[in-house]
Amino acid sequence: MSAYTRKTVDEYEIQGDYGHGWEMLTTEETGAAARKMLLCYQCNEPRARHRIKRKRVPIEEVTPDQSAGVEPDEDITSPGPKWGFGGES
Secondary structure (H helix, E strand, C coil), rough: CCCCCCCEEEEEEEEEEEECCCCEEECCCCHHHHHHHHHHHHHHHHCEEEEEEEEEEECCCCCHHCCCCCCCCCCCCCCCCCCCCCCCC
């Protein structure tokens, strides 16, 4: 019998209600960090309601390039698009 490996990881989402329904404000990796952030939002925005929702996020295989925020085929050395104004190219 093999050991169980989780296929998801818990993510704690801080949400705020500013009169138009709940919207996601930020996410935290631990419940303690989420509670600390919730207190910050409650102190700084006392007129809005805030809450923490725990979400289950699938664990994905992460390559070293993806963990750095770079796609494997992405060329990070290119200067990017050239924004011209007034007919410049």
